[in-house]
Amino acid sequence: MNRVLSLFAVGLLLTTCSSLFAADKPNVIFILADDQGSVDAGCYGSKDLHTPHMDSLAVHGVRLTQFYSAAPVCSPSRAGALTGRWPVRAGVPNNCSSKKGGGGALPSEEITLAEMFKAAGYTTAHIGKWHIGYTPETMPLAQGFDYSIGHMGGCIDNYSHFFYWNGPNRHDLWRNGEEVHEDGTYFPQLMADEACAFIEKNQDKPFFIYYAMNTPHYPYQGEAKWLEHFKEVPYPRNLYAAFIASQDERVGQVLAKLDKLDLRKNTIIIYQSDNGYSTEERAHFGGGNSGPYRGAKFSMFEGGIRLPGIISWPGKLPEGEVRDQMAHACDWMPTLAELTGVKLPETHLDGRSMVNMLKDATAQSPHFNHPLHWQVGNGPNAAWAVRAGDWKLIANTRDTHEDAQNASFKIFLANIMEDPGEKNNLADQHPDVVKRLTKLHEEEFAK
Structure with a gap:
């Protein structure tokens, strides 16, 4: 009996110490646009867009202008951001x-941000889109989340919560692994309400929220007031703009x-997009904007992977500043671990901490001597x-911009600092660079 009581006391002490250790940790909210x-x-x-709340994160944080997602398409991008590992290494080379019960998923042995924070005493929540596993073993509760509400597939209608785009129509809304029905509830509002309720409930202890929006992914379903507001904007930008404004309003509610x-x-907020805007038929063949960059969703050209990336922690990180150094979605895990003081997973990470760069505008990119893949x-x-540095090599290109000339290249080399729009293929002029970067790729994924 004494042994049992002693073990109980030790367990209680460890639990108490873990709670006390976590109590002084900042909260973390990872907002992922789609x-x-x-x-x-x-x-x-x-x-031509209405984004005051997204913009406020930049006002009170650091805006990255050479920020790259982990992939130009949903599932691999999410896998990389959540694990700090190149998506292929994390077991998600394609969309799930x-x-x-369908195929493709983030393997259960991969360690997510949620698992990292949960081990440090955080309460964790997934709110929104998942799309990296649709079996009990690969859904959010099995990947480190204490609470989950959202859809498991790639997209849903925002009012019926049905997936209409492949095979039989099927309902896709789940709370903690159980199907739930919220007919008629606008999904972006459901997400905001859930996040606000979770924050309220857990305000006295550290929490991590993975706020994975399904906006502005198709179907474009901006609210009536915003459709009216943007009625003079040319189609399909008007539909996209209305949806972005509806998205931004909900971000504002959480803030x-x-x-x-x-x-x-006491809350670190990350904001990024998972990949470039869609030019698919279901997205009205466009609506978004890559600015000076070539390509869009599905493309390895800059427009598919060079995206908004912001981190805000008022009073602890610089505010209203811009960093032009290279950064990557896989960098969030080591960056957040350093900022919060939690222990990194004991696994190979491809991301590198951005903390020095975030705090010091003159610091080098964490990828100055470490190529991105x-x-x-x-x-x-x-x-x-x-x-690698200013050079970027792409194999088997796909240009998905609306006005793309459908030109494809087996190999495409660009100097991004001199030609950020990737207008000129320099592969023939610099075979030595092609050879060097090809070798980097082959060696990286031979590990």
Whole structure:
């Protein structure tokens, strides 16, 4: 009996110590937009959109102008951001299934941001889109989240919460692994309400929220007031702009909840898009904007992967500043671990901490001597890219911009600092650079 009581006391002490250790940690909210274009926010130069709340994160934080997502398409991008590992290394080279029980998923042995924070005493929540596993073993509760509400597939209608785009129509809304029905509830508002409720409930202890929006991914379903507001904007930009404004309004609601509870200065907020805007038929063949960059969603050209990226922690990180150094979605895990003081997972990470760069405008990119890598798919026809310094090499290109000339290249080399729009293929002029970057790619994924 004494042994049992002693073990109980030790367990209680460890639990108490873990709680005390976590108590002084900042909260973390990771806001992930879905198919938001490279320059589609006021703080990135757009003059025809309404994004005051997204812009406020830049006002009170650091805006990155050479920020790259982990992939030009949904599932691999999310896998990279959540694990700090190149998506191929994390086991997600392609989009995962949008059908319950379907194939493709983030392997259960991969360690997510949620698992990292949960081990440090945080309460964790997934709110919104998942799209990296649709079986009980690969849904959010099995990947480190204490609470989950959202859809498991790639997209849903925002009012019926049905997936209409492949095979039989099927309902896709789940709370903690159980199907729930909220017919008629506008999904962006449902997300904001859920986030605000979670923040309210957990305001006295550290929390991590993965706020994975399904906006402005198709179907474009901006609210009536915003459709009216943008009625003079040419189609399909008007539809996209209305949806972005509806999205921004909900981001504002979450920020307002933090302010009301006096949590803003103790909360790190990350904002990024998962990939470039869509030019698919279901997205009206466009609406978004890559600005000066070539390509869009699905493309390894800059417009598919060079995207909005912001981090805000008022009072602890610089405010209203811009960093032009290279950064990558896989960098969030080591960056957040350093900022919060939590222990990194004992696994190979491809991301590198940005903390020095964020705090010091003159600091080098964490990738100054460490190339960036992308790959979608497997085999000889896989699309891949390497960025080393100013040089970027793409294999098996796909240009998805609306006015693309449907030109494809087996190899495309650009100097990004001299030609950010990737207008000129320099592969023939610099075979030595092609050879060097190809070797970097081959060696990286041979590990």
